[in-house]
Amino acid sequence: MTMAQMPVRPTEPAPPVPAAHRRGRVARRRRREDIAGYVFLSPWLLGLLGITAIPMLISLYLSFTDYSPLIPVTESNWIGLDNYRRMFTADPQYWHAVRVTVTFALIAVPLKLAAALGVALLLNKAMRGISAFRGLFYLPSLLGGSVALAIVWRSMFNGDGAFNSFLSIFGIEGKAWVNDPTWALPTLMLLAIWQFGAPMVIFLAGLKQVPIELYEAASVDGASAWRKFAHITLPMLSPVIFFNLVLETIHGFQGFTSAFVLSNGTGGPVDTTLMYTLRLYNAGFVELNMGYASAMAWVFLLVVGTITVVLFSTGRFWVHYSDSEER
């Protein structure tokens, strides 16, 4: 959203004034109202500028320097594209983190959406106590990307955790899942997938919007449940799927908290959970190389931005808007 779009203009017409004065007065009044508008906007505007825009621009500058948090910005040296060069050519851990993140997003995002859609379909039935179920399924997401949840996860999937106690009922001896290089990332994915509540609620709302007549008409024609799902539900739901896909993809790439907590901030074991954001954090706060971390952040922004744009451009081919007269 740009500032040009902000609603700052009044709607009431100006009172009748002699034509000669009218222009100046109106302009002055508009100006006053503009100012009033900005004043009302200022909490948001200051937040945007102070917390997002200005720090972002500063970080862009810092990405061309060797800035460390221990020295004043003014004492850091301009090193041109060195940070970017190092990232792409001389930091194997960087590419490793990219691989981990892409793997995570490619697997966790579709599965999470599938889980969200599946549960939404189940919860879209009319039955007693359905709202209680809906609440129950949303619960994990209320806790969100919280640290507490990741700590619970960590202890659940530890060697002597609840999950292994459960497995032992069946005589299976589990391992310390979060401490095993093969299983640490899947454990992390499972945590992300389990928190499907937010897209589920959106799917549920989308499902309620599908006109019941379509299903009735299909039933009259003798369509099977699967055909109804594939030919009515999915196309009608495609804008919602698209929305969730974009949102969850961005989320997936940004995953930090759970990876940080599950690995004690290291991205271990042997870097198998070293998400991009975690590598970035460590570059900035452990290695105290904030310039390099800033460069990583900007590449990240550009890549995630590009992915979003690509998603949007594919939307044309598969997203179906039923209210197409407005488009």
Added chain:
Amino acid sequence: MHPITRSATPDQPTPAPHRTRRRLLAAALALPLILGAAACGDDSSDGGSSSDKVELSIFWWGADKRAELTDKALALYTTKHPNVTFKKTWQANQGYFDKLATLTAGGNAPDVFQIDDNFIAEYAQRGVTLDLTPYTSDGKLDVTKFPKSLKEYGEVDGKLAGVAMGENTQGLVYDKTLLDKFKLPAPTTGMSWEDFVAWAANVSKVAKVPGTQDPSAVYQALWVYLRQNGKDLYKDNKIAFDEADIAKWFTLWKNARAAGATPTPDVIHEGNDSSVSKQLVVTGKAGTSWVWVNQMPELKKNTKSELGVIAYPGDPSAQWARASMYFSVFRGSPHKDAAVDVVNFLANDPEAGKILGTDRGLPPNLDVRKDVSATVTDPSMKQTIQVQDELGTKFGPTSPSVPPKGHSKVKTELVRIAEEVTFGRSTPEAGATAFVTAAKAAIGQS
């Protein structure tokens, strides 16, 4: 995104809103700069005189016990100097240095902060810490009662960057209760690495508890091992070992794992990843763990077992008296003299020394240390003192200098690469090559 576009109707050629917008933008841009300038403008005044009211901020990491003891010692200082009060902040080790770096970046570093050899070189070379050398020559800071090596361990590029608050050395801690239960012999100081591995394998076999945590990722164990082989971790801000040394180290533990002396790799990782209170010897997942001797009370607090502690295997003269942690003074502090006086008090005052005990390590001042040894009541503190005193007689003549900038990265690289080998994803030789490369990169050695 919203369909509200009234402000953009083309028949209103009013430049005014744009000007306002631009002016507002300028103001918004300037505001944080002004605030920032105001925040860092004042660092010249000095509340050194004894009657001015001074509030010093002080920041450390540690557990509850340390907070309790430090609180008491600082309260004692305030009793003696009523004009000085403290704004105390403390937290767990994890995240401490992130917070300290963030505070420093904002120009709000605490007047006095705890630091260790992971970061002291970095902070000193970046000019965050106050050079304390002048204070030692005019008597405001007394380090004359310190062991020489301990004082020198606080020097970076010839400047005193931190005052040691405790002395410790490597300690191999073992579960005595477990060994007694199975009538197994305790390990002894001076046994060779091979003998130790054989001992641990036997413990695994008899007690059905892995004999020892695999220390291949434990930097201080590698460090001792290197020194026993006539090498070192660093020398003159360069690494002082080669690939062959590391390959030998990794192979030693590969064989130990094959002999069943250690836990499985996932548990080894858990041990590497855990804080003091969750070391495998405490959680009962291994017979021994690789720690620092001053951590004994904290370890003891978390287990019912009786614990014993000895030197790391091999020749104990390769171990040294290390400053477990320091207090440093922020160079930008408005109350430098007062801050230095507090640090001096914590290090040298006999009463403060008795309060602090051995929580941060053996008291750095040898007179205070003697006092504390004579009066300490906590049994695990007693044990710490006794073991360290005994080891102290065995230390060799040379002790390493404080690790260079990038040391903490070297440590994390060792964990990563050693675990690659532990999990069988890399060979000892390939791991050695990778570690040498990574360590050089971390400390900026070309």
